[in-house]
Amino acid sequence: MLCDLRSDVLAPLSAEVLEAFNRATQRPPAFGRREDADCQALCAEAAGLFGFEDALFVSTGTLANQIAVRLWVQPGESIIADRGSHLATNEAASAAGLNSAVLRLIDGDLGHPSATQIAALLSERGGSAADRRVRLVWIENTHNRAGGTILPPTEWQAIVDLAASRQLALHVDGARIFNALAATGERPDRICRGASSAMVAANKIAGAPLGALLLGDRAFIEEAERIQKMFGGLWRPVGPLAAAAGAALRQWPERARVSHDLAAHFAKRLSLPRPQTNIVMLQLESEAEVDRVLAFLADTPVRVSPYRDARIRCVFHPAITHELADMAADLIVRATSGG
Numbered sequence: 422m423l424c425d426l427r428s429d430v431l432a433p434l435s436a437e438v439l440e441a442f443n444r445a446t447q448r449p450p451a452f453g454r455r456e457d458a459d460c461q462a463l464c465a466e467a468a469g470l471f472g473f474e475d476a477l478f479v480s481t482g483t484l485a486n487q488i489a490v491r492l493w494v495q496p497g498e499s500i501i502a503d504r505g506s507h508l509a510t511n512e513a514a515s516a517a518g519l520n521s522a523v524l525r526l527i528d529g530d531l532g533h534p535s536a537t538q539i540a541a542l543l544s545e546r547g548g549s550a551a552d553r554r555v556r557l558v559w560i561e562n563t564h565n566r567a568g569g570t571i572l573p574p575t576e577w578q579a580i581v582d583l584a585a586s587r588q589l590a591l592h593v594d595g596a597r598i599f600n601a602l603a604a605t606g607e608r609p610d611r612i613c614r615g616a617s618s619a620m621v622a623a624n625k626i627a628g629a630p631l632g633a634l635l636l637g638d639r640a641f642i643e644e645a646e647r648i649q650k651m652f653g654g655l656w657r658p659v660g661p662l663a664a665a666a667g668a669a670l671r672q673w674p675e676r677a678r679v680s681h682d683l684a685a686h687f688a689k690r691l692s693l694p695r696p697q698t699n700i701v702m703l704q705l706e707s708e709a710e711v712d713r714v715l716a717f718l719a720d721t722p723v724r725v726s727p728y729r730d731a732r733i734r735c736v737f738h739p740a741i742t743h744e745l746a747d748m749a750a751d752l753i754v755r756a757t758s759g760g
């Protein structure tokens with residue numbers, strides 16, 4: 422059986438999600454998002470869960486993030502983000518190509534820029550005011566490339582206060598916010614409190630077939646819908662997918678718990694420290710060793726992702742079992758000790 426640790430989008434759909442999808446296909450399709458009962462219910466539920474006024478259901482997390490960039494930042498203005506953030510890596514071309522945004526990057530602590538670092542960047546001297554015009558602070562919680570790391574709540578509050586005092590917008594890339602919730606026990610309506618907008622992925626640990634929610638106040642979401650359409654992302658009919666995402670949003674606590682247990686079990690078998698959530702980053706000696714491990718694993722049922730700086734990412738999700746995690750750990754030990 423395949424043990425695919427390349428992403429948490431790879432878990433099969435749960436019976437509840439499939440049932441919600443199928444049930445929604447029995448209803449007549451609605452023409453627009455505002456007319457679709459399933460989409461309305463999903464957006465109301467997501468907004469309520471995270472304590473925002475409104476929500477927009479879009480096809481990908483990248484689209485949700487880039488709609489937010491478009492609305493907070495004019496061409497040539499800047500966003501402060503962590504150097505390893507999804508925005509600065511996987512979405513750098515989108516931020517530049519779609520939105521002409523400038524990225525001002527910080528080497529955060531385990532992926533999280535501190536309020537002090539942000540304040541230091543804001544008061545940097547040199548250049549013209551136009552070159553330095555920052556509009557948006559970008560936080561990724563949990564942080565993928567740093568290994569599923571959680572933003573400490575005290576740091577979050579300091580960042581909220583700083584952004585408010587400098588009149589900066591504050592966006593949370595919450596592709597894995599459910600993992601942060603499950604690991605900390607924080608209340609969903611507190612974890613992004615003070616943010617101007619947030620993106621929450623439905624297709625990662627929650628287990629929807631696809632989709633993400635963009636959260637914000639009513640005026641922001643109204644504008645976001647206009648940008649969604651402009652970017653070619655208005656999708657119809659959306660009922661069954663919205664119903665599936667709605668069912669997924671009720672399943673994250675158990676799915677996250679199972680995934681965090683698996684990641685901890687796997688790390689322990691490799692004598693590594695316990696990961697914060699569902700991601701284990703393996704630090705290898707060299708890029709050549711990464712190539713050797715990938716070549717070795719290619720002939721096995723285990724799949725992993727190579728990352729920058731001679732690392733390998735292993736992401737745990739509900740399609741993995743303890744037996745599969747053991748097999749993966751043992752094969753990785755064999756691969757790194759030369760087979």
Ligand SMILES: *Cc1c(COP(=O)(O)O)cnc(C)c1O
Pocket residue numbers: 480481482483484507508561565594596597622633
């Ligand atoms: C997956 C992910 C996204 C969004 O990805 P899509 O593939 O566009 O849905 C954004 N940020 C982070 C941190 C992610 O892991």
